[in-house]
Amino acid sequence: MPSIEHLSGWGNYNKRQCLVQFMSGSVALKNWVTENRDAFIARGYGRSYGDAAVNSYGHVLKQCYRNRFLKFDEESGKLICEAGVSLSEIITVFLPRGWFLPTTPGTKFVSVGGAIAADVHGKNHHVDGSWGTFVHSFELLLPNGEVKHCSRIENKDLFRSTIGGMGLTGIILTAEIQLVPVEAAWVKVDYKRTKDLNDTFATFAEDAAKYRYSVAWIDCVSKGKNMGRSVCMFGNDTDRNEVPDLYRRKPLSVPTKRKKTVLFDFPNWVLNPFSTKVFNSIYYDSNRNCTKVVDYDSFFYPLDSILNWNRIYGKRGFVQYQAFLPPNNAERGYRRILERITNAGFASFLAVFKSCGPGREGLLSFLDEGYTLALDLPNTGENLRALSNELDKIVVKNEGRLYLAKDALTDSTSFAEMYPQLPEFKEIKNRIDPRNQIISEQARRLKIVEGV
Secondary structure: OOEEEEEOOOOOOOOEEEEEEEOOOHHHHHHHHHHOOOOEEEEOOOOOOOOOOOOOOOEEEEOOOOOOEEEEOOOOOEEEEEOOOEHHHHHHHHHHHOEEOOOOOOOOOOEHHHHHHHOOOOOOHHHHOOHHHHEEEEEEEOOOOOEEEEEOOOOHHHHHHHOOOOOOOOEEEEEEEEOEEOOOOEEEEEEEEEOOHHHHHHHHHHHHHHOOEEEEEEOOOOOHHHOOOEEEEEEEEOOHHHOOHHHOOOOOOOOOOOOEEOOOOOOOOOOOHHHHHHHHHHHHHHOOOEEEEEEHHHHHOHHHHEEOHHHHHOOOOEEEEEEEEOHHHHHHHHHHHHHHHHHOOOOOOOEEEEEEOOOOOOOOOOOOOEEEEEEEEEOOOHHHHHHHHHHHHHHHHOOOEEOOOOOOOOOHHHHHHHOOOHHHHHHHHHHHOOOOOEOOHHHHHOOOOOOO
16 A cells, blocks of 8 residues: 655655555566556655655655665676665675776765666766766566666667656666776875866866866855855775775775764754855865875765755755756856856855766766756745746756756756757657656656646
């Protein structure tokens, strides 16, 4: 029997009442899909920020209990697992054996199925591409109960529409993914401060290609000559000889850290332009140019050490606005975005800037060659909606697009302009799901699925 839950994305924005089904195995899942005609969407660990895994007019099928490892090839690094396996579980099992994720988002509490559906990316996109690059194949359960094996050779259209397709083509049952060999669970990181946005772009243009990982924290509160000042972090994987002496005997072990937990929703006033400005000044001043050897957890997943950190934004919740802009338009476009945010009185507590490489694996994949900027914005109701609409216009004008795994507010017109391959995706979607049985709140809002 389904349970009734109030669900949202990680941003705790716009919660909806949903019928939730827990799927413990593929057989039960196939039976449910075959026997039911109700609308549904799959959901992993709920780390997409908006309404991509929310469905208030149907069912939400939770997949995190389908989390078995099925096969691993020690020579090639190919792993076959159920789609409910989390990235955290992969790291726990395979990092001690010298294998790591080929790319990873900013949290390890993401399912393999969700990583494929969002075509997630990491700090190494400019070198290695997104998650879909490392997917060899997957088994896809269609709304009619049929299971399709999808790869770059077999059912290519389903393969390209499912990677980045936000779960709208079917439910991923199992996947074969590629892991990469590593000598140590550490990254050698060069920290470089920049004085403004122009300096940030110049630093990335000069240095990013020298490193496997590139990312910057941007001070999005400062105005004038300091606008866009940043702390850039450029890193490469270490070998065992570069690991700190204390951990050199076990170079594949990540130091155990005591996790902190946010036990309650903070008052809405805690994160405001003044407190954010104070934090940004302290963070910028405390990060001088230097080189450090940092463990994987601290480098890739700094926020995972704070459980329920999303509650810092209070009951009102927040959205993460993440845009991509191509190289020729990026500096001009992001300058306009930062100006608009500061002029509107908004302050992003977390602002992350990354360089991106060419190649989009899926029809609705997010990144290509250029730059991406992610901004956390507190939910202030209509003011946030108005700001989001203005930012969308800037993104469209500069030939960019938004990340569907973060999107919560974009309208269907802007979305269609950002994703020119949307008609091709819709054609495939209509062919395999003519009744529009697979649907989410996001799909309704963006009119990816129409007439429902």
